Amino acid sequence: MPPNATFNTLERERIFKNPSNKAFQTPALQELVAPHIEAFNALTEFGPSSGLLDLAIQDIGSKAVFDTNGGGLGNKLTFWVDELTLNKPSLSDKERHSTTRHVYPTEARERLNTYRGRLEAKLAWRINDGPVVIETQDLGLVPIMVRSNRCNLEGAFPKELIRHHEESEEFGGYFLVNGIEKLIRLLIVPRRNHVIALIRSSFTNRGPTYSNYGTSIRCARPDQTSQTNTVHYLTDGGSMLRFAWRKQEYLVPTMLILKTLIDTSDKEIFDSIMLGDMGNTFLTDRVELMLRSFKAYVLHTREQCLAYLGDKFRVVMNFPEDYTDVEVGEGLLRKIVLVHLKNNRDKFNLLIFMIRKVYALVAGECAPDNPDSPQHQEVLLGGYLYGSIIKEKIEDWLNGVRSMIKQDVRRKVAGLDFLDNHYFLKTLKKTASLQDIGQKMSYFLATGNLISNTGLDLQQATGYTIVAEKLNFYRFLAHFRCIHRGSFFAELKTTTVRKLLPEAWGFLCPPADVSRLPSILASLGVSQTLVPARGQRTVVVQLDGRIVGYCSSEEAKKVAGTLRHYKFSGSHQGAVPLDIELGYVPISQGGQYPGLYIFSTPARMMRPVRYLANGKTDMVGSFEQVYMEIACMDDEIRPGESTHQELSPTSMLSIIANLTPFSDFNQSPRNMYQCQMGKQAMGTPSTAINYRTDNKMYRLQTGQTPIVRPALHDTYGIDGFPNGMNAVVAVISYTGYDMEDAMILNKSSHERGFGYGTIYKSEIIDLTDLRIRGEPVLHHFGLGLDAPRSWREKLDKDGLPCIGVTLGEGDPMCAYIDDTTGKTSVRKYKGMEEGIVDEVRLLGSDLGDTELQKIHIKLRITRAPIIGDKFSSRHGQKGVCSQKWPSVDMPFSESGIQPDVIINPHAFPSRMTIGMFVESLAGKSGALHGIAQDATPFTFNETYTAANYFGEQLKAAGYNYHGNEPMYSGITGEEFKIDIYLGVVYYQRLRHMVSDKYQVRTTGPVHNLTMQPVKGRKRAGGIRFGEMERDSLLAHGVSYLLQDRLMNCSDYSICNVCTKCGSITSPISTHTAGSLSNVREIECRACQSGSGIDQVPLPYVFRYLATELMSMGIKVTLKTQP
């Protein structure tokens, strides 16, 4: 028996009854969201001593402003943020009723609130060189990630989580904004600190002589913000450095930057770029030209260059006024140029390398790097993005304070006195809107929109956050594992970005765009240096974008090998962390630019593989993987070449893809479909349903654990969240109702509860919407004496609905009394389906000191399966229920088994979902023997076949080896000509149900301009009978039907027409002069008579057209004939 042949029912029940206080039942789930949580924790814990926020305020530095007192610049007021503290969510100090001050996520969830903690800044300032004054400033309430180190549930285990109304295995990783679970998407960004060669036609748009060649590097600062630098190749042989600062692009000659970085000579620059390769005339020509053309600037020393640069960028950089040009120039280099490096010599070396690489690209010595390949990508983690936004908002705040003071100085405002602390504090009050960073972060999470002055070096401004929908557990999980390619690429017409590159093996799983196990590092790397001999004909060795030296390619390979060895053993053990990436690129003819690129920074994609040398688990990154020999199966190991082996062939699959049983038997697109459909199945969204306030939740009442499941099913604890039911499935064409992907359901199965589902819907009633600003509370929940009896059947005396009461369309949901009128009003239920009141939640204010004004009603809508509902197996085989066939009419086997579901055999030949057959076989034998069947892909092969394994099991149970059974017609009792494939398959009920989709109409609302039926299901509108439909009727020559659809059933109208002048616009209804009767007559205004008036049926829009034409001065006349 395979190891997981049991369903572990008793063990799961035991854990359910006595949740642990020490460990999680499924620790794997906690690891799944680790990238999100670790990145958020990095805000406060990053590296040994500081968090990202500390690094951010260091990078912002201080701001200064002068009061121009006594001529010149005057007194200097310098201010900066000294310290940032992010607190755990707690009650406001004003709250005086509670004993415990902690706020837990469930409160935010149930009260439709935001789970947030206070951000405080220690703002420091000094006048000239006077004493430093420090004051704590409140920066508002910032949303906190659930289960992060700022969450009150940090480190909680199941027992405590349950106590706080969470899922027992709650893993967090999301924010709670207005009660909605929001998640910052993982985003693909260019790999940091690595120079990539690009050929882009858009580069030529930068100006004349600009070519389409360039090298680009995304440099990351210690605080994880980034700055991209690009070196452009000019057709005249020169090069320019491009960077963006506050969304504005600037282009500076690279030669100028080189000369500002260090005190250097033309010879040194020439030598550094040539690196002894004097035979390369292509290079010599261009370097010479570059050096020569720079002479035009007449800048010789570093000082001169810096001053020149500083002068040009003084306004842009917005440094304090007392900075000299040289200081501004230095500041620019520090803040913009190759910011991942501190040392100017390193910057110089890397810039030289960028120039070398771009020339190599132009000369065709190296190929352009593919920015769409995971080799040149890393992940932007939500926490890092969150930190960079906070950083920018703080800088905005400080700049705001500065410009406010500057404005005061310019206007010579009374009370302006730098020496008086009150003045500074007063100015802070004026910039309070900039100071409320919490509100800005809430906005960011709620909308996903990035409002930024700098653009944060990112491609998009929207779509950063998504709702972590708890439609079912699969979908919820997938949200955390999904990596977004950026909305910029979603709009791209070319499909090249969508190409699945071999480089992505093991990192990105196509079915769900979900990465399988890339542990995204959030640890700091080593700073170990390694200096190979310099000066030979060599390749570069870089560590995190810093050139550590040059050596021969063979040596580089040896270094890489040795470092990999040091990961595990040797004297340097511990100094080389496991997650270091040793990207050795060999010399090739026109391939990738060679070198040894070592990466140790966070946010890279890495995955575990087995290191063959010692059998230990090694981490491999997406850069180095391209040049490694990683065998998959044992027989693929090539001695002397393979260095690593996959831990399991399923490593390449995402979690969702891994949960498809026997996916290796299926045609691959079917597996992709299943990955989509698994996320749409009605399942068990949560085990704490009564503590949730989701807008809409789907629940399957009769969920079962699948008999056939892959090993990872247990690892991820999916049994806690069943997603479907085991169904007896017959593959047979029976009665014709199973044609075209329809399926027949056994009526008795349905009556016994197969696929029974429920929808939970939320209704929120907030009486403050009725309140006029400034007035006291005038509306109170309650049922007055004036309420009619029909309201009292649904509502209680408090005006709230009774639990368990059924609400139909138009029924009162709640009642309130208006103090001004003294009357009772109700809020009506607008849904078309009947709902049962499941819960009523009274939502108070934060301080709990105001009257009840807001309630949340959870309605339960029952959805038993009906004809038209969608079902699917786990193999991309979806179908719509076409009949609920009486059980006696269903075919039956000799033992009296009747299928729950009948599907048509035609669903298989073209789709080739053999996995479903195998599942059927395995499910049948599993049900017969009472065991859970292991369905992990790649466990069977040609010599050890699944058909034989399960066939033998079936034989042992006394059934046909192939899973076939003779069956009898339920209607005649006659044996079928052929035997039928009958087995047990796990079926999912999908959330697409006819009850949400059907649209019918006989008569109903019409558009008031055209008198044609309106569109839209919600408005009881019709379905458009469009031009193409019209064409087909014309082609058939069915004119009666045409008239019926387009006229009689649409905008049929009787129209008065004047037969004399042929106008349909001039007949008007008039009172006959002198008549006492109220009878109106129709008269043509043009002919001044009513004698020619006749009535014709016309489409109403035609009359509208006639009036429209009339307004343009065009007359429409009808020629009428009797």
Next chain:
Amino acid sequence: MDMYNGGPEISIRSLRKDGMKFVLSNTDLSVANALRRIMIAEVPTMAIDMVEIEKNSTVLTDEFIAHRLGMIPLTSFDVDRIQYTRDCTCTLYCPNCSVELTLHVKVNVDFDDMNDPTIDKTRQVSSLDLISSDENVKPVSDDKSHPILIVKMRPGQEVKLKCIAKKGVAKEHAKWSPVYGVAFEYDPYNKLRHSHYWIEEDENLEWFVSDNAVEETPIDPNEPFDYNAKPDRFYMEVETSGCMKPEDVVLRAMTIMQDKLGGLQIKLDDEFKEDTQRWGY
């Protein structure tokens, strides 16, 4: 029908409390299948049809509990005494056409045990808690240690409801079916060649001869194929839900079939009579 001399025969192969194996012979396939269909769908039994919930603070919703109650088999030996509601003179239900069952369970909070994890505080509400007003109509429970679970409750919860059990047939809802399954087979050796057994290599390895084959003689390869032969021996097995004895199910099914045929006969006779009167032939 000279083909089936002497009329249909039944020989009982085994009889248990909840099941019966028999051979129906000397009759046509249509008769056998009709018997099967009637046993599944048309033998009336008692089942809970309406639930009036007064109080329900359990974790299961009202409609979920009602559905579970409906699926509980009730003893229906006495079902003939009870009328169908549709035939009854009452408006909703009355003792003539229904049986009332009540369920009231309240789990008290015992503060002493509250924090003791060793005590299992879960109260399992089962079919044993259903109290019937009629001794003859009550939940099937052969085994007191394994009653049918309805809902699990924790301290502080309460469920109070009244169930109305009515007479009905499984045509309307599966809960009224007296049987869980009816096995049905004829011609185990496939002498009639109604079916074509699909094989890959060896029929004997891939296919099993059914247990019912002991009742028949194996195919004689020398014997020519009789294309006129019709199935006339049917191996059936009835498994009941416990609501009535298996032999009762079969007998009642036969009575129903007889009644139906009798009804049909009378109707046909009337029709012919009318026609004769009308057209004079």
